[in-house]
Amino acid sequence: MKKKVIASILAASMAAMALTGCGGGKTTSEAQGATTDETTASTEAGSTADGAEAPDLNQDTKGTTITFWHSMGGVNGEAMDYLVNKFNEENTDGITVEAVYQGEYDDTINKLKSAQIGNMGADLVQIYDIGTRFMIDSGWVIPMQELINADGYDISQIEPNIAAYYTVNNELYSMPFNSSTPILYYNKDMFEKAGITEVPTSLEGILAIGDDLKTKGGAGEPLALSIYGWYFEQWLCKQGLSYADNGNGRDAAATAVEFDSNGGALNILNEWKALNDADVAPNVGRAGSDTATTDFTSGKAAITLGSTASLKQILQDVNGSFEVGTAYFPTIKDGDEGGVSIGGASLWALNNNDDAKAAATWKFIKFLISPESQAYWNAETGYFPVTTAADEEQTFKDNVAQYPQFQTAIDQLHDSKPQYAGALLSVFPEARQIVETEIENMINGNETPEKAVESMASQINSSIEDYNLVNE
Numbered sequence: 001m002k003k004k005v006i007a008s009i010l011a012a013s014m015a016a017m018a019l020t021g022c023g024g025g026k027t028t029s030e031a032q033g034a035t036t037d038e039t040t041a042s043t044e045a046g047s048t049a050d051g052a053e054a055p056d057l058n059q060d061t062k063g064t065t066i067t068f069w070h071s072m073g074g075v076n077g078e079a080m081d082y083l084v085n086k087f088n089e090e091n092t093d094g095i096t097v098e099a100v101y102q103g104e105y106d107d108t109i110n111k112l113k114s115a116q117i118g119n120m121g122a123d124l125v126q127i128y129d130i131g132t133r134f135m136i137d138s139g140w141v142i143p144m145q146e147l148i149n150a151d152g153y154d155i156s157q158i159e160p161n162i163a164a165y166y167t168v169n170n171e172l173y174s175m176p177f178n179s180s181t182p183i184l185y186y187n188k189d190m191f192e193k194a195g196i197t198e199v200p201t202s203l204e205g206i207l208a209i210g211d212d213l214k215t216k217g218g219a220g221e222p223l224a225l226s227i228y229g230w231y232f233e234q235w236l237c238k239q240g241l242s243y244a245d246n247g248n249g250r251d252a253a254a255t256a257v258e259f260d261s262n263g264g265a266l267n268i269l270n271e272w273k274a275l276n277d278a279d280v281a282p283n284v285g286r287a288g289s290d291t292a293t294t295d296f297t298s299g300k301a302a303i304t305l306g307s308t309a310s311l312k313q314i315l316q317d318v319n320g321s322f323e324v325g326t327a328y329f330p331t332i333k334d335g336d337e338g339g340v341s342i343g344g345a346s347l348w349a350l351n352n353n354d355d356a357k358a359a360a361t362w363k364f365i366k367f368l369i370s371p372e373s374q375a376y377w378n379a380e381t382g383y384f385p386v387t388t389a390a391d392e393e394q395t396f397k398d399n400v401a402q403y404p405q406f407q408t409a410i411d412q413l414h415d416s417k418p419q420y421a422g423a424l425l426s427v428f429p430e431a432r433q434i435v436e437t438e439i440e441n442m443i444n445g446n447e448t449p450e451k452a453v454e455s456m457a458s459q460i461n462s463s464i465e466d467y468n469l470v471n472e
Contacts, residue, residue, distance in 0.1 A: 054146040055358035062094030064360040066123040069102045069111070071345065072178070077101060079380035087367045095360040105131070105345065112140065120350040123361045126177065128345045130428040132166060133249070135348055136173055137471065142349040145171045147362045158369070162386050164418035165342050168250055174346035175365050176386040178377070180309040181340045181416075182234055183408055184330055188323040190217035190302040202331040203271045206303060210280030213302045223281040224292035224301035225272075227439050229432030230343060231305060233422060236264045238331045240338035243423035244464075253471075254425055254464060260457035267332050269442060269449035276443050283443050286436055293317075305329065307343065308409035309382040315403065326408040328415075339416030344383060375399075382406070384413060426471075427463040434459045 072080045084099040102108040105128040115121050120140060127135055135141055144166075148155055155163070155172065162176045186199060194217030200206045210222040225231075236243050241264035244254035259265040275281035284291040296304035297317035306314065311326070318324055329340055347368065349361050367373060374385035375393035390396050391410075400406055425431060438452040447455070 054150055055142060055355045055362075057147070057150050057355075057359045057362060059356040059359040061356055061360040061363065064094065064356050065096045065098060066357050066360050066364065067121065068097055068099045068124045068126075068364070069108055069122040070099060070126040071102055071105045071108050071128075072126070073101060073103075076178075076381045079377060082380075083368060083373055083377065086373075087364060091363065091367070093360070093363055095363060097364055109134070112138075115140070120352055123350055123352060123357050124364065125348050125350060126345050127174070127348050129165060129179075129343050130425075132173065132346075133424045133426060133428075136168070140348075140350055141173070142351050142358060143171060143173050144175050144347075144349060144365075145173070147349060147358070147365075148172065151362060153366070157387055157389065159384065159386055159388055159413065160418055161339075161413055161416050161421075162342055162384065164421040166346050167418075167421075168424070174348045175369060176342075177345060177347045177368060178309075178381065178383040179342045179344040179346075179386055180307045180383055181342055181409060181413060182231065182305055182329045183308055183412060184303060184305055184327040185296060185314060186303045186325045186327065187217075187219075187296070187299065187301075188325045190219050190322070191325070193217045194219075194302075199325065199327045200330065201328065202334045202336065203275060204333050206330065207271075207275055207278060207280055210275070210278055217302055219300070219302035221282055221284070221295055221301040222303060223275060224284050224295040224304040225275070225281040226284060226287040226289075226292040226305070227436050227443070228287035229435040230287075232265075232268060232435050232439070234329055234340055235268045235332055237341050237420040237422055238329065238338040239264050239267065239336050240420070244425055248422065249424040249426075250421075253468060254423070255468065256461045256464060257457050260453050265453045265456065266449055269439065269452055271332050272439065273442060273449055283440075286440070308384065308406070309344070311403060311406055311409070312382045315405075324405060326405040328408065328412045339420030340412060341420060341422030342384075342413075384409065425464070426467040427460065430463045431460045434463075 068084070070080055080099065084097050088096055100122070102111060108125060109127055109131055112120070112125065147153075158176060162179045163172060166172055166174045166176060184199070190213060191199070194209070194212045196209055196212060196217070200209060206223055213219040213222040233243060236259055241262045242248045242258045244257050246252040246254050248254070272281070276283065284295060292301070292304050293306060293310065293314065295301040297314055299322060315324055331338070347365055349358065349365070352358075369387050371385075371387050371389040371393050372395075374387045374390040375396040377383060378385045378390065379395050379399040385391065385396060400410075435456055438447070438456045441447050442449055442452040
């Protein structure tokens with residue numbers, strides 16, 4: 001496992017790479033990358049990825065206090081506080097959880113860089129999805145698989161298409177908690193006015209109905225499409241194509257992107273440009289501006305793309321002014337076969353060399369992913385329940401009955417496959433920024449789709465090479 005000093009250098013470098021993202025933490029930056037041995041970790045209960053003995057979970061936790069760092073603000077923070085207080089009041093193991101809001105996702109991981117092994121400042125931390133490889137490399141964590149094995153926990157209780165993202169070589173490194181996927185939102189009133197009875201399943205299909213949405217449906221914008229690296233990654237998954245080599249960075253550390261050689265990126269950019277050239281998807285800026293969502297909820301745009309975790313906020317902002325429909329995230333072309341990758345964050349147990357705290361942390365994690373807790377979390381935040389049995393809870397059933405649009409997200413998740421979990425990349429914050437800049441350059445007429453793809457690949461490959469040299 002890499003030395004802490006290198007992890008600190010990497011954390012410092014990623015702190016400047018903040019991008020707007022999905023859900024509560026508002027950023028989707030990351031730094032990742034590892035050697036094969038580090039990625040593999042231990043496959044045996046009783047030893048950690050660092051080779052140390054796994055924590056003994058048979059500890060007396062009475063009087064144990066653990067610290068939990070998270071990035072949930074607003075209504076999501078209120079839901080988090082409820083769950084923490086409920087655990088503190090109801091657990092019979094004498095455990096107290098002190099939850100500390102650290103700000104956005106980047107703030108949390110940046111704070112970790114100054115920590116010391118054995119005295120991390122926290123025992124459990126919520127980290128965004130694309131911080132996964134960085135956390136694996138860091139040497140800070142107790143791999144979740146070690147706690148699962150030590151307790152005999154049945155991992156089949158976790159949604160397989162969510163767990164897949166955080167799993168490397170059959171080892172789950174962190175526990176999924178707040179997970180989301182992107183879906184398509186559309187204005188049913190505009191569609192009906194335009195005489196469109198079927199929701200398009202591809203960008204190609206959206207282009208075909210663009211004129212009708214404008215001339216008949218009254219849309220100022222047929223599609224409000226943010227320039228967002230997450231969507232670029234999703235469209236590679238929807239084509240069933242890899243972002244990077246070495247099994248998308250899962251079989252071994254990625255050494256180069258593959259989206260240029262496999263044609264996936266050019267397919268995306270060609271269709272994006274066609275939508276923009278036809279004024280079906282005008283430039284509404286990057287995801288951080290929230291212009292696309294505002295254009296949709298105000299009734300200007302007929303369609304937008306967004307996180308499943310945005311559903312309640314969108315419905316609240318629309319406030320009944322039109323009927324909101326939802327559909328699967330579109331493919332590039334009709335007939336493309338692939339799936340979606342999740343976003344959001346997961347829970348990482350930090351190694352403080354304290355078995356009692358590790359045991360208490362694991363008990364708190366199990367509480368957070370229990371069916372009851374996950375049904376509540378879903379109802380309050382819009383994130384997926386990560387535990388399969390949550391759909392049997394009355395809270396979950398009532399929420400879906402009240403917001404039937406959310407069933408789209410559930411169906412899409414179940415119709416995907418673990419093979420579309422997405423890439424683990426060493427330099428995702430830089431990569432996403434590069435992708436967004438080159439798409440923006442293309443839309444502004446400064447370069448062709450071919451040149452944009454070439455520039456993306458060249459810059460990202462250079463960043464990967466630099467990272468891997470540091471981590472040899």
